[in-house]
Amino acid sequence: MNSPALSVRNLLRLFRNAAEPEAMPVGVRNVSLEIATGEVVGLIGESGCGKTTLGRCIVGLERPDSGEVVVGGTDFTALSGRDRRAFRRNVQVVFQKPETSLNPRMTVARFVGEALANFDVVPRGARRARLEMLAGLVGLNADALERYPHQLSGGERQRVAIMRALASEPQVIVLDEPTSALDVSVQAQVLRTLKALQAEVGTAMLFISHDVAVVRYVASRVLVMYLGVIVEEGPADAVFTAPSHPYTRALLAAAPRLKPSGDEAPPMHGELDLRAARSGECPVRPRCPLAHDRCREAPPMADLGDGHRAACWLADDLNKQSSEPTYREKTAS
Numbered sequence: 211m212n213s214p215a216l217s218v219r220n221l222l223r224l225f226r227n228a229a230e231p232e233a234m235p236v237g238v239r240n241v242s243l244e245i246a247t248g249e250v251v252g253l254i255g256e257s258g259c260g261k262t263t264l265g266r267c268i269v270g271l272e273r274p275d276s277g278e279v280v281v282g283g284t285d286f287t288a289l290s291g292r293d294r295r296a297f298r299r300n301v302q303v304v305f306q307k308p309e310t311s312l313n314p315r316m317t318v319a320r321f322v323g324e325a326l327a328n329f330d331v332v333p334r335g336a337r338r339a340r341l342e343m344l345a346g347l348v349g350l351n352a353d354a355l356e357r358y359p360h361q362l363s364g365g366e367r368q369r370v371a372i373m374r375a376l377a378s379e380p381q382v383i384v385l386d387e388p389t390s391a392l393d394v395s396v397q398a399q400v401l402r403t404l405k406a407l408q409a410e411v412g413t414a415m416l417f418i419s420h421d422v423a424v425v426r427y428v429a430s431r432v433l434v435m436y437l438g439v440i441v442e443e444g445p446a447d448a449v450f451t452a453p454s455h456p457y458t459r460a461l462l463a464a465a466p467r468l469k470p471s472g473d474e475a476p477p478m479h480g481e482l483d484l485r486a487a488r489s490g491e492c493p494v495r496p497r498c499p500l501a502h503d504r505c506r507e508a509p510p511m512a513d514l515g516d517g518h519r520a521a522c523w524l525a526d527d528l529n530k531q532s533s534e535p536t537y538r539e540k541t542a543s
């Protein structure tokens with residue numbers, strides 16, 4: 211990879227539950243990742259596994275306990291005050307509900323124009339042309355620029371949020387479940403726009419979703435998170451066609467639109483439960499249908515080639531097994 215647009219190193223952000231002081235704290239545990247310019251990386255995992263916390267640390271809404279978030283060579287976590295605020299132009303976020311970021315009293319032109327002015331992106335006289343260009347990029351008509359949020363549909367509002375995120379020409383955009391609140395047909399349109407944007411603007415994107423089918427559509431690389439750690443990562447094709455961690459296999463098997471018809475991927479036992487996890491062990495052990503004695507020791511990331519890695523003692527075997535034609539046919543969407 212050329213020098214990455216985003217490099218997260220050993221990021222730690224844990225929350226303790228005051229009511230259960232002996233339980234393992236929840237959050238993000240020593241996560242490292244890189245995203246290249248123009249790359250869309252998907253982050254999948256069950257609700258509560260730490261996806262949003264990681265995204266919030268990357269965009270500076272949450273301060274990590276330790277670790278680095280390096281964007282264009284600068285460690286964002288080391289900045290404070292005015293430097294930190296100014297640096298925000300490089301890392302933008304799009305949330306699930308655009309209502310949480312749009313200003314109901316501002317037209318689209320004013321709302322997005324504010325970002326152009328705040329970050330001094332283009333001279334005042336060039337702002338209107340830039341707004342029209344940005345509207346075109348996200349698939350909005352120029353007349354939408356004069357509307358207020360309540361005059362737009364849900365899909366249009368999300369396009370405005372994406373437009374505002376793009377306005378400051380960031381190096382990285384974190385999209386946290388950006389299409390989960392939209393109707394399925396609108397979701398598809400917004401996803402197509404995001405894919406087109408990837409080719410056009412070259413911003414690095416971290417696309418967070420619990421919907422593995424959506425991630426499969428937009429991302430070229432995928433990270434799978436479990437209780438705050440990355441348990442599998444790699445090119446989307448490799449992870450989706452040859453999942454090599456029991457958790458990834460269970461996650462894909464449970465996805466309505468990717469479900470294999472066979473029983474090659476046994477489901478995880480029970481719910482995500484941190485109280486069952488023991489430090490030093492494989493975090494998935496209490497729920498893993500393939501758990502064995504060795505899993506009392508946390509497995510290292512096994513290198514499966516081409517950047518595909520999985521933290522499981524059985525990763526090589528699972529990789530071979532799920533690369534077999536029968537499994538691949540069944541998991542093809």
Ligand SMILES: Nc1ncnc2c1ncn2[C@@H]1O[C@H](COP(=O)(O)OP(=O)(O)OP(=O)(O)O)[C@@H](O)[C@H]1O
Binds near residue numbers: 259262264
């Ligand atoms: N400010 C906070 N204080 C205490 N606990 C928190 C805080 N923020 C997050 N958590 C806990 O950290 C864990 C991870 O939450 P997070 O929202 O990052 O997960 P997620 O994978 O994004 O889930 P979801 O898809 O439901 O948003 C959860 O157990 C959550 O309750």
